[in-house]
Amino acid sequence: MTEPHTESAETFGQSDVEVTAETVLYQGFFRLKAFQFRHRLFAGGWSPSLNREMLDRGHAAALLPYDPVRDEVVLIEQFRIGALAGDCQPWQLEIVAGMIEPGETAEAVVSREAVEEAGVTVDQMTYVTRYLSSSGGCSETLSVYAGCIDSRLAQGIHGLEDEGEDIRVHVVSREQAYAWVASGKIENAASIIALQWLQLHYQQLQAKWVKEGL
Incomplete structure (x- = not known):
């Protein structure tokens, strides 16, 4: 039998996009930009000039305390507020997260946020992944980590008063948290990704972190 002919796929990158205009439409807590650009086409040649609006909200990091x-x-x-507007549960169950400020590393952000949002100190952390929140209209990337903590220290209500934060802490078994993912109770991407990753890798983390005396 003759195999069907397939052409090797060409990989495009940053150099295959030509931005002809970039304008700031709004600057507040977030920034809204308008882009005019064209890009190479899979079949060859270039696209017509395209216009797109994009939310520029910086980058973030998140940590699953385990x-x-x-x-x-x-x-x-x-x-x-996004959950309210999206007709979801307005009070979301999440993992620790924060925006990466200029000069900060993602690791420093999640270490700080673990203390501010959950009252726990991270002894070690493992990188999980990085993903685009919504690449069709937002430039934000979110770096996800798992962090080794003592769950006995996690309790109470936390958050920065001057930022209007009102954060309640929950300590639950890994099985319960994953069941909430499976049932749809947990609705946000970072938490779903981190808990699914933990379900696949918790034995390795236990072997590594417990062996090291943590």
Whole structure:
């Protein structure tokens, strides 16, 4: 039998896009930009000039606090305006997260946010992944980590008063947290990705972190 002919796929990159105009439409807590551009086409040649609006909100980092000894995770609960507008549960169960400020590393952000949002100190962390929040109209990337913590220290209500934060801490078993992912109770991407990753890798984390005396 003759195999069907397939052409090797060409990989495009940053150099295959030509931006002809970039304009700031709005500058507030977030920034809205308008782009005019064209890009190379898979079939050859270039696209016509295209116009797109894009939300430029910076980059963020998130951390799933995990206690490998007790097999528990720490989740936080807080009000989210996007969830309200999207007809979802306005108070979202999430993992720790924060925006990366200029000069900061993602690791420094999640270490700080773990203290501010959940009252726990991260002893070690493992990189999980980085993803685009919504690449069709937003430039934000989110770097995700798992962090080794003592879940016995996680409790209470946290957050920065001057930022209007009102954050409640939940300590639940890994199995319970994953069941909430499976049932759809947990609705935000970073938490779903991190908990699915943990379900696949928790034994490796237990072997590594517990062995090292944490």
